[in-house]
Amino acid sequence: MTRYQKRKLINRFNMGASVATTLFGLFWLVWLLWTLIINGAGHIDLAVFTQPTPAPGNSGGLSNAIVGSLIVTGVGTLIGAPIGIFAGTYLAEYGRGHKIASVVRFFNDVLLSAPSIILGLFVYEIVVVSMGHFSALAGGIALSLIVIPLTLRITENMMRLVSDQMREAAAALGIPRWLVITRIVYRAALSGIITGVILGIARISGETAPLLFTALNNQFSSYDLFAPIANLPMVIFQYALSPYEDWHHLAWVGAFLITFAILALNILARVVLRPSKSG
Amino acid sequence: MSDIPAEAGSPLHVVRRRAGALGDRLFHGITGLSAILVLAVIIGIAISLLIGAWPALMKFGLGFLTSDSWNPVTNDYGALVAIYGTLVTSLIAMLIAVPVSFGIALFVTELSPRWLRRPISTAIELLAAIPSIIYGMWGLFVFAPFMSNYVQPWLLDTFEHVPLLGSLIAGPPIGIGVFTAGLILAIMVIPFITAVMRDTFEVVPGVLKESSYALGATTWEVVRSVILPYTKTGVVGGIMLGLGRALGETMAVTFVIGNSHNINLGLFYPGNSIAATLANEFTEADGQMYTSALIALGLVLFVITLIVLSLARLLLMRLSAQEGK
Numbered sequence: 001m002t003r004y005q006k007r008k009l010i011n012r013f014n015m016g017a018s019v020a021t022t023l024f025g026l027f028w029l030v031w032l033l034w035t036l037i038i039n040g041a042g043h044i045d046l047a048v049f050t051q052p053t054p055a056p057g058n059s060g061g062l063s064n065a066i067v068g069s070l071i072v073t074g075v076g077t078l079i080g081a082p083i084g085i086f087a088g089t090y091l092a093e094y095g096r097g098h099k100i101a102s103v104v105r106f107f108n109d110v111l112l113s114a115p116s117i118i119l120g121l122f123v124y125e126i127v128v129v130s131m132g133h134f135s136a137l138a139g140g141i142a143l144s145l146i147v148i149p150l151t152l153r154i155t156e157n158m159m160r161l162v163s164d165q166m167r168e169a170a171a172a173l174g175i176p177r178w179l180v181i182t183r184i185v186y187r188a189a190l191s192g193i194i195t196g197v198i199l200g201i202a203r204i205s206g207e208t209a210p211l212l213f214t215a216l217n218n219q220f221s222s223y224d225l226f227a228p229i230a231n232l233p234m235v236i237f238q239y240a241l242s243p244y245e246d247w248h249h250l251a252w253v254g255a256f257l258i259t260f261a262i263l264a265l266n267i268l269a270r271v272v273l274r275p276s277k278s279g
Numbered sequence: 280m281s282d283i284p285a286e287a288g289s290p291l292h293v294v295r296r297r298a299g300a301l302g303d304r305l306f307h308g309i310t311g312l313s314a315i316l317v318l319a320v321i322i323g324i325a326i327s328l329l330i331g332a333w334p335a336l337m338k339f340g341l342g343f344l345t346s347d348s349w350n351p352v353t354n355d356y357g358a359l360v361a362i363y364g365t366l367v368t369s370l371i372a373m374l375i376a377v378p379v380s381f382g383i384a385l386f387v388t389e390l391s392p393r394w395l396r397r398p399i400s401t402a403i404e405l406l407a408a409i410p411s412i413i414y415g416m417w418g419l420f421v422f423a424p425f426m427s428n429y430v431q432p433w434l435l436d437t438f439e440h441v442p443l444l445g446s447l448i449a450g451p452p453i454g455i456g457v458f459t460a461g462l463i464l465a466i467m468v469i470p471f472i473t474a475v476m477r478d479t480f481e482v483v484p485g486v487l488k489e490s491s492y493a494l495g496a497t498t499w500e501v502v503r504s505v506i507l508p509y510t511k512t513g514v515v516g517g518i519m520l521g522l523g524r525a526l527g528e529t530m531a532v533t534f535v536i537g538n539s540h541n542i543n544l545g546l547f548y549p550g551n552s553i554a555a556t557l558a559n560e561f562t563e564a565d566g567q568m569y570t571s572a573l574i575a576l577g578l579v580l581f582v583i584t585l586i587v588l589s590l591a592r593l594l595l596m597r598l599s600a601q602e603g604k
Contacts, residue, residue, distance in 0.1 A: 011497035018390055021382025022399060025473070028466045029406050032413065035421050083313045090310035104314045106596075107321045110588045113520060114581070115527020117554050118324060121561075121577045125327040145320060152317065176299030178306035206410025209529040212558055233412050237530070240416045248420075255413050266408045270401070 033259070040256025043249045048257075052221045053235060056244040062254055064221040068136070068230040069258075071223060072215055073205045075140025080147025081197045087148070088155025093181055105156075112149035119145045120210035128214060136229035139215025143207060147200040154199070158192025159185055195273045202265035206258050208233035232258050328581055331574035334567060343575060349540040351564075356572035358579055360540050364457060364550040365580070368532060369525040371461025371546070376468045376525075377518055383469070384476035389498060389506075400477065407470035415534030418463045419455075423535055426462075427454030431547055450547025458546040460536040464528055468521040475517025479510040479598060513598040519591030523584050529554035553580040 001009075047061040054060025087104070095101030123142040128134055162185050170180040186193070217234040218227070232254045239251035335343065335356060346357025383403060387396055431452035438448045450456060483506050491501050507514070537549020538559055553576050564570045 007497055007500070011499040014499040014502075015390060018382040018385045021379045022386040022391075024379055025383050025403050025406065025469055026399070029402055029409075031421075032409060032417055035417050036413070039420075083316060086310040086313035087317055090307075090314040094307055094310060095314065101314070104317050106589075106592055108317050109592050110585060111317060111321060113523050113584075113588050113591075114324075115529065115554060115584055117527065117529040117557055118328075118577055118581050118584075121331075121557065121574065122320075122324045122327050124561075125331055125574075126323070148317065148320075176303050178302045179299070181306065202408060206412065208410070208412045209554070209558060213561055216562070233410065233530075236412055236416065240419065240534070251416065255416055259409055259413050262408050262410065263405060266405060 036252070036256045036259055039249075039252035040254075043253045044256070048250075048253055053219060053230060053250070054246075055219075056242070056247060059246075060250070062232065062235065062250060062257075064218070064230040065232045065235040065254065066257070067221075067223065068215075068218070069205065069232040071225075072136055072139045072143060072211065072229060072231050073201060075137060075225070076143025076147055076204050077197065077201055079140060080144030081151050081200060083144070084148040084151030084196070084200070085155045085193060088152040089159065089181060091152070091156045092159035093177075093185070108149045108152050111145070112153065115209075116146060116207055117209040117212070120213045123210070124213035131226070134214060134216035134228040135226045136215050136223075137225045139211045139229065139231070140225075142210035142214045143204040146204050146207060146210065147197075150200045150203060151193070151196045154196030155189070155193050158189040158196070161192070162188040191272050195269045198265055198269040198272065202262045202269065205265075206233060206262055208237055324581065328574055328578040332571060332578045335571035335575040338568065339572075343572075344579070347540075347542055351566070351569050354566065354568045356568070356575075358553070358576055360542050361551050361553040361556045361576055362579065363542050364460075364536065365526055365552040365554070365583075367457055367546070367550070368461040368464055368536070368552055369522060371458065372464035372468055372525045373518065373522055375462065375465035376472055376521060379465070380469050380472035380476055380517075380521070381514075383473045384480055385502060387473075387477050388480040389502065403470050403473050405470075406466065407474075411467070411528060411530040412534075414463055414467055414531035418459065418531060418535040422463065423454030423459055425454070426459050427452050431458075435547075446544055447546055449545030450543060452547060453549075455535055455537045455549055456547045457536060457550040460532045460550075460552070461546075463531050463535060464525045467528060467531060468524050471524050472517045472521035475520055475595070476510075476514055479513030479517065480506055482513075482598075483509050510598070512594045516591045516594035516598065519587055519594065523588040523591060526587065527554055527580060527584050529558050533558045553577070 047059060048063075049061060049066065050063055051059070051061035052064040053062060087108075091101050091105060095104070120142050123138055123145070127138040127141055131138065166184060166188065167180055170184050171177070175183075211231060211234055215231055215234070216228040217238060218230040220230075222229055236251045236254045236258070239247040239254070242248070339346065339356065343356065344358050344362070346355075347359040348355045348357050349360060350356070383399075387400055391399060431454065434448050435452060438444045450458075487505050487509065488501055491505050496504070532552050533555040536552060536555050538551055538555065539549040540551055541548070543550070557573055557577055557580075561570070561573050564573055
């Protein structure tokens with residue numbers, strides 16, 4: 001075999017491996033989604049949305065868990081998104097060239113990838129212990145710690161894309177800086193910031209680990225922010241590990257709902273971002 | 280303009296400017312506080328974990344890290360089993376995920392037709408969007424039985440008499456265990472490593488690649504001699520980022536690792552990881568020492584991931600600095 005043939009062979013082999021790994025990656029996505037459709041879609045009925053979680057052997061649905069998940073996710077977003085957006089604003093506008101900004105940016109990136117169970121442990125220590133009991137609010141706070149770094153990063157990146165000429169033009173008209181930021185820069189970066197918030201919601205709506213020690217779970221329909229609350233991830237966790245067949249079905253339904261809701265949010269986020277990129 | 284009160288001391292534009300200055304100060308303050316809050320959270324996590332872990336750290340000292348006992352009855356705790364499980368599952372995950380992610384990133388940036396790039400990137404990113412608990416449930420009900428029925432018996436038969444691998448690939452073929460947990464972790468970190476590798480491959484200047492193609496290099500030779508040397512900091516950073524993810528992953532591992540406080544060389548044996556131990560035992564822990572030992576485990580995990588993630592970020596920052604040159 002000539003040297004040329006050998007080089008070509010190595011190239012072909014490695015490129016083949018590259019295609020194979022791509023198929024390997026896609027294979028798992030298909031297998032996972034297929035499992036969810038097979039096991040989850042068939043058991044969806046009206047009762048899932050109208051009845052609360054049942055005792056073993058009884059019929060029931062997931063209504064309290066669905067509402068609970070919406071509440072906890074909502075609290076997490078309402079606390080986390082404004083803080084993340086403001087902090088991102090600081091880094092993009094006021095913090096330019098400051099040492100503190102690069103320190104914040106560094107630790108924000110660390111927080112972004114920190115194990116979520118550690119965040120749960122932290123909120124348990126500062127909120128649950130001082131309140132004396134688990135609560136929906138504590139769960140929301142734990143989730144907000146995931147939303148903050150995500151929205152911060154995207155907000156900063158998007159605001160940096162806004163050209164300085166626009167800021168200078170506004171400043172030349174004598175507009176105070178905070179109005180330049182809130183009325184002009186925010187408007188220009190709006191689709192990016194919304195994308196960040198949507199991705200934040202998508203990220204936290206399936207998170208289980210931070211809720212283990214904070215929101216806990218509730219078998220009953222409770223919508224009290226200061227009491228433990230039912231939520232889909234915890235119900236899935238509890239029901240999947242139970243020995244009861246009908247609880248398994250409900251866990252699969254919950255898994256199906258949560259995954260496809262998150263996939264929809266992710267696709268929505270990409271749709272929102274697209275026009276600003278081309279325009 | 281006749282209705283504007285024209286006092287000498289404060290004409291309207293001065294009042295307006297004062298309001299603007301006040302707004303500026305307020306807005307600057309609010310955004311600055313939010314930014315400081317991020318630092319406060321990181322420091323707060325470290326302090327609260329340290330306080331919570333203090334009783335256990337005082338009682339066991341550094342021996343906590345090297346002791347393999349975990350006994351709530353006699354209140355004797357050590358972190359070795361959980362640390363071992365965390366490291367071994369992450370190692371298995373990285374051994375699989377790194378080459379696979381490299382292959383995918385290569386395909387997306389160099390081989391794929393242009394129209395296929397976006398769909399494939401998006402599909403791989405969706406793997407990261409699926410919640411951890413879904414991986415866990417799928418792992419327990421679908422993947423573990425598949426492993427125990429087909430993959431593990433075959434592996435056991437094949438490697439039974441191979442000297443070194445034979446003692447690693449051993450244990451009950453029940454599907455639940457360290458090996459399965461590592462495989463699922465691999466699938467979960469692939470999208471993270473792929474995304475970083477893809478982004479760093481994209482910053483390689485086209486001129487460099489074209490020059491070597493013009494000299495007659497094959498695609499693989501361009502990858503090995505041009506792209507990889509140019510992006511090595513970014514690639515290593517991406518790998519570290521994936522490692523940080525794998526180390527702290529909780530729910531998926533909790534479902535399939537088997538929750539056993541024993542160390543076995545065989546990878547098919549059930550084991551435990553730090554995050555899984557916390558998820559399984561924290562809410563049921565009674566007694567101050569038990570809780571404190573669990574928080575100490577959390578502290579160990581926090582310190583390990585903090586180091587790994589900081590390294591990852593430093594490497595990635597070096598890459599973007601190089602890019603700016």
